[in-house]
Amino acid sequence: MDEPPDADPVTVTPCENGPLLVRGAFRLTTQGGEEIEPGRRTVALCRCGASAVKPFCDGSHKAIGFTAPSGPDVSC
Numbered sequence: 001m002d003e004p005p006d007a008d009p010v011t012v013t014p015c016e017n018g019p020l021l022v023r024g025a026f027r028l029t030t031q032g033g034e035e036i037e038p039g040r041r042t043v044a045l046c047r048c049g050a051s052a053v054k055p056f057c058d059g060s061h062k063a064i065g066f067t068a069p070s071g072p073d074v075s076c
């Protein structure tokens with residue numbers, strides 16, 4: 001039997017020089033499986049390590065000059 005199409009698929013978008021934007025019907029949990037309430041339907045997750053409110057982005061990536069591409073980093 002076919003699965004119904006997901007009406008609200010989850011997308012994760014790496015922002016150039018910034019966070020990961022997560023949209024859709026996602027669940028955010030700790031490593032131990034406890035729910036983290038995102039408070040909204042789209043969240044920005046820190047990938048620079050400088051946020052004071054991890055796992056969320058607080059804009060600190062700008063202050064530290066974080067750089068990363070939006071797509072795969074093929075320079076490695």
Ligand code: FES
Nearest residue numbers: 046048057060061
């Ligand atoms: S990506 Fe924004 S604070 Fe880390």
